[in-house]
Amino acid sequence: MGCNAMNKILIKNAHLISMDDNIGDLLDTDILINDGTIERVEPSISTEAEIIDAKNYLICPGFINGHIHTWQTGLRGIATDWTLSDYLASIHAGLASFYEPDDMYIGNYIGALYQINTGSTTIVDWCHNNPTPDHTDAAINGLIDSKVRGIFLHGSPKHKPKEGMPHYSEIPHPQDEIIRLKKGYFSDEDMLTLGMAVLGPQQSTLEVCKSDFTLARDLNLIISMHVGGNFLTPHGFSVLKEENLLNNNTNIVHANNIPNEMLDLLVDSSCTFSITPEEELQMGFGNPLTKRLIERGGTFNFGSDIESAMAADMQNVIRFALQAVRHEFTLENYERNHSPPSSMSVTTRQAFEWLTIGAAKSFGIDGKVGSITPGKKADLIMFKKNKINFVPMHDPISSIVFHSNSNDVDTVIINGVILKRDGQLITKDLDAKLETLAVSGHRIMHQYREMQAMEKKEG
Template identity: 30%
Template sequence: MSQPTEFGPGRPVVLRGGTVLPMDGAHQVLARADVLVVDDRIAAIGPDLPVPDGTAEIDATGGIVMPGMIDTHRHMWQTAMRGYGADWTLSQYFVWYYLEHGKLFRPEDVHAGNTLAAIEAIDAGVTTVVDWSHGLQTVDHADAAVDALRSVPGRFVLAYGNIQQAPAEWTAAPEFRDFVRRRITGDDMLGFQLAFDVTGDPAFPEKPAFEVARELGVAVTTHAGVWGATGDESIRLMHENGFMTPETVYVHAASLSADSYHRIAATGGSISVSTESEQSAGQGYPPTWAIRAHDIPVSLSMDTSVWWSGDLFTAMRTTLGADRSRLHMEAHAKGDTVTHCGLRADQIVDWATRGGARAIGRGDDLGSLEVGRKADLVLIKNEHSPVSFPLLNPYGHVVFQAQRGDVHTVLVDGRVVKYEHRLVGIDLPAVRRDIERTVDHLRSAMGEETWEKGMNPDIPETTILDNPYTYTEYHSASTHSASNHGASNHGASTRGA
């Protein structure tokens, strides 16, 4: 079978003979099936499909064809700092970005990070990413973020945020409204959300920002259930003021009570689980066990490359492992043994695809391979890897065996953006140069000693950041021991962490 090296605009594409995971409600497996793409849509699925003249054919034999994965929470602007915070706690992350060095990022640095993150996503088969962009200190930063996303052939949702100002302040600014008018045009490739957190302050200072979201008709994505920062009081305030909607996405949700989960379930929202983050940073134990008990929709995310991987293969693997680990440990504590797994590999793949589509309001055209839906899809195939065969349990293979290096082909909106393990039309050396300029700028602005210390932090004498949101003096007595109160000097204490 021919293996074309060029895919012209409007040229149909067919993937031949793969194991197809449509990600429909039945979680079918279609053996030796073809997927035909015409323009930006899936035109047909089945064996030995007839195709239009001139169709580009891709041999998917021995591989898995599945929907493009969807990441519902990624701080793309931080990608220039890849791996820098590998040994951080969440408190150290808050101090570095919220209090000390996050404000050093220029618009061009946001552009560089977003560009690299966007390319990294499509390379790993993540065709849609929610850019949880809380580094938008100015509209110039926001324009740079959008320019970067527009420059990469992926699908994105800009979740606009600004950790350097109160949500009520930046959402009320005329320049923010002007940005929305200029840049958010309803384009199919660029969605829009507002990204801010709710501290639990009884005064509910975030209320005006929710009202702006309601006025604009856009969803809010919020870090909820983050130990020491946002908790049950945040959920209660949102609920009592009528700001919990089916479109709301609660990120982490790992330190919440049953009452908060009930409120989320009753109002139809969804939870974005970032298992690598929750395991390592300490928001709380990855909460899929509790979410499933309350029948709340789930999507997956990787959070930030400052610490963790930029692919959803890792997210799937760690999420299933964490859920099963808790089940076993809970049973062991009672002297019992788990004999059957409740959470299965096919459900995890569903969360990485259909779950993400539902969370961003695209459940009708993304997240599954069905005729008439958008042609965002991935071929997992690696003829040079001994791990690529035998292919017995395709869902288990995706979750536990595959990795980003096995992504052979990626289509976004019907366009081939990766083929034979190589990105199509991406100038990676130019992106590298931009990232190097950002790193040089940050090192210079911080000074070499501070730069090195940030990457190699001391073991902190205290482990708290009572409230990273500087626009309110609220402190939560429910999330810290008595020795950690005394909150008026929280900035000074954490700077020493």
């Protein structure tokens, strides 16, 4: 079917940060969007379309949040003083078990809407609380209804096993469920892409690792795993490499303190890495992996991780990530030369690349998003240039990375659909949905505290 004017959006006179080396940064540029796709980027386009006057606006690609447990949106703020052991004991061995499918839906729906509100147009949803297919379906429907673009990484819960049941480290990822999802929700991957969130060598046996990685390879899925601390299968990655099961669909999360030899093996195998610096430093993981990956030419992205502990705005994440890695390079220079560095180790533009085209390359979606390029999907965001925190604007990228917050995101377009305009989300019944999230979160916390009280009484 041909597209009429109602399918077209023409953005006029924009200050463009394209993140496409062949286009660059341009003033007074027009962008024509046709049926969800960027059709033209050039001055003075004239055609019948919905017009957006972007004079005095910055336009850039939407941000990509490379690692977020969106289902935890209803637990905002409970983990700000938790250690890793607190988190594992309270979330996976406790709170997660009280989630009903409706809780998964509303957490993912509001969590994804919040990502849109902050300027993230693609999220990598590491969803590892799927005890039943109903929970999984609800989580996916929350993303669908929000209209966010995403990669849904299906994971299984890590509840304490009941007597006579195998430990979760001995249970392969549910193949039937992955195939069901692949044939159902993800038969069309225009907006959502399926992947697997697995235990990996740190938390599962070698047999389980082989089973999970083989399934991901056979279905051409991203396979992602948390890495850090002691390994249940220390030689797991070496065996997986020998069997040609490591590749650019293998995504490693955290991995702050893995030995150089293991890191070299993973980088050499084209694995990608997701870094969540705020959460990693809070919970004692050690320095983020950023510096070591830069030195090795590794492929990486950044994520907000858990809203139970911190805000999920990618502007906050990338500022924190950039200053943390600069600090590491500075310390190294002091050790070598007994002085601060004479030049900046990592630039603000590099950090902005991490948010956009670099993250897209991490997940193999750079042919679809990550830059404002004709032929790519129309996922872009707009900032007013005359905001009190932007004027005078000497460097647009510095303004976004170091001076912006979610309130500065004026307009968000995903797949050619305007989802935020004039600083307001375009959605129905938001107040009622927020109340549903509040009821869900309070009920889960109440049930968890009742369980704690019962255990204390019995203990």
